[in-house]
Amino acid sequence: MLGDGLLAHLPQLLSRHCPAEHYAVITDSTVAPLYGEAAAAALRGVARATVVTFPSGEWNKTRETWAGITDRLLAAGVGRDGAIVALGGGVVGDLAGFVAASYLRGIPYIQVPTTLLAMIDSSIGGKTGVDTPAGKNLVGAFYQPRLVIADLATLATLPPNHLAAGMAEAIKHGAIADRVYYQRVHALAPRVLSGDRGALHEVVERSVTIKAGVVGEDERERGRRAILNFGHTIAHALEAVTGYTLLHGEAVAIGMAAEARLGRALGITAPEAVPTLLRTLETYGLPTRSPADADAGRLLESMRHDKKTREASVRFALLKTIGEMHREPTGEWTRTAPENAIRAAIEP
Ligand SMILES: NC(=O)c1ccc[n+]([C@@H]2O[C@H](COP(=O)([O-])OP(=O)(O)OC[C@H]3O[C@@H](n4cnc5c(N)ncnc54)[C@H](O)[C@@H]3O)[C@@H](O)[C@H]2O)c1
Ligand SMILES: [Zn+2]
Numbered sequence: 001m002l003g004d005g006l007l008a009h010l011p012q013l014l015s016r017h018c019p020a021e022h023y024a025v026i027t028d029s030t031v032a033p034l035y036g037e038a039a040a041a042a043l044r045g046v047a048r049a050t051v052v053t054f055p056s057g058e059w060n061k062t063r064e065t066w067a068g069i070t071d072r073l074l075a076a077g078v079g080r081d082g083a084i085v086a087l088g089g090g091v092v093g094d095l096a097g098f099v100a101a102s103y104l105r106g107i108p109y110i111q112v113p114t115t116l117l118a119m120i121d122s123s124i125g126g127k128t129g130v131d132t133p134a135g136k137n138l139v140g141a142f143y144q145p146r147l148v149i150a151d152l153a154t155l156a157t158l159p160p161n162h163l164a165a166g167m168a169e170a171i172k173h174g175a176i177a178d179r180v181y182y183q184r185v186h187a188l189a190p191r192v193l194s195g196d197r198g199a200l201h202e203v204v205e206r207s208v209t210i211k212a213g214v215v216g217e218d219e220r221e222r223g224r225r226a227i228l229n230f231g232h233t234i235a236h237a238l239e240a241v242t243g244y245t246l247l248h249g250e251a252v253a254i255g256m257a258a259e260a261r262l263g264r265a266l267g268i269t270a271p272e273a274v275p276t277l278l279r280t281l282e283t284y285g286l287p288t289r290s291p292a293d294a295d296a297g298r299l300l301e302s303m304r305h306d307k308k309t310r311e312a313s314v315r316f317a318l319l320k321t322i323g324e325m326h327r328e329p330t331g332e333w334t335r336t337a338p339e340n341a342i343r344a345a346i347e348p
Pocket of ligand 1: 028029030031056057061090091092094114115116117121122123124125126127128136137154155156157158162248
């Protein structure tokens with residue numbers, strides 16, 4: 001559900017789509033004062049409501065935070081007739097979704113994404129989980145929310161670099177599946193970056209449709225869902241090697257640029273797609289080169305440890321051209337690449 005000002009209708013929406021005796025609003029320390037306390041106060045008109053807050057930041061998306069939250073739900077007496085409201089960005093959504101999947105062996109939850117990235121990406125598809133010292137999202141579950149409520153009004157407080165980072169995933173959606181949308185995303189840059197609600201509405205609506213369409217065909221990630229990983233093999237390595245100092249969307253921007261160069265070097269990606277992609281990323285102020293301190297050796301090492309690696313070989317979802325992904329003659333949507341080609345593509 002997408003709209004402007006939906007948070008004001010949270011009690012009615014929850015009563016209708018996710019009725020419960022006790023709502024646990026799980027949120028982070030940034031979003032709690034902005035929207036969390038008010039949401040819980042409104043929910044108290046229809047049920048019990050408890051706010052559970054943890055410190056914001058990717059480095060808190062851990063099993064330790066999961067343990068602390070579940071302890072607090074137990075102490076607050078949230079039972080099987082309770083439900084979880086995941087209110088925040090992708091970190092809150094992944095963590096609160098995993099709490100919902102595991103607490104009392106699973107209670108219903110709804111996603112209320114408050115970042116652009118969470119609206120168009122992490123709240124769709126049912127992947128939940130936490131990071132471990134060995135890597136990102138290594139412990140989790142597939143668990144679908146009852147409802148996703150995206151209130152565009154919440155984006156007004158989002159820092160501009162997070163808005164741009166979210167757009168990296170929208171650029172990806174256009175690049176992998178819809179050339180017309182890609183061109184639209186490029187053209188909308190000035191309006192999106194100034195926070196224009198009409199432009200944001202259009203982007204969220206189309207991106208959600210594309211992601212949900214791909215996921216719907218392949219919920220457990222066996223086939224075509226892999227195309228959503230365009231840019232991500234390298235992005236995850238960049239995030240790990242830089243200690244999560246890059247925003248996820250920034251890492252994805254660099255990853256898409258590098259994987260497009262890689263695809264071109266392998267004769268898979270249409271040569272003209274590379275400058276087109278770079279131009280759009282730059283229009284949004286997104287980076288296209290690895291930071292100087294991320295050396296190719298460490299990135300390669302990190303890629304080999306990524307959970308999506310099969311048989312010790314690093315696999316990439318590669319662009320065919322803007323709007324279409326490459327498919328192997330075997331039907332697979334990912335492929336390996338020679339180490340020297342990967343190195344050349346990720347050089348700072
Ligand atoms: N489950 C999936 O399929 C999936 C897909 C993509 C990404 N992810 C995950 O999503 C996470 C990244 O999500 P993110 O970029 O939303 O990060 P985030 O949740 O850390 O949010 C970014 C920052 O913005 C703050 N914030 C959130 N909403 C705000 C608002 N409306 N106004 C002001 N500040 C606000 C947060 O407190 C945080 O500091 C990563 O952990 C990534 O692994 C998951
Ligand atoms: Zn992503």
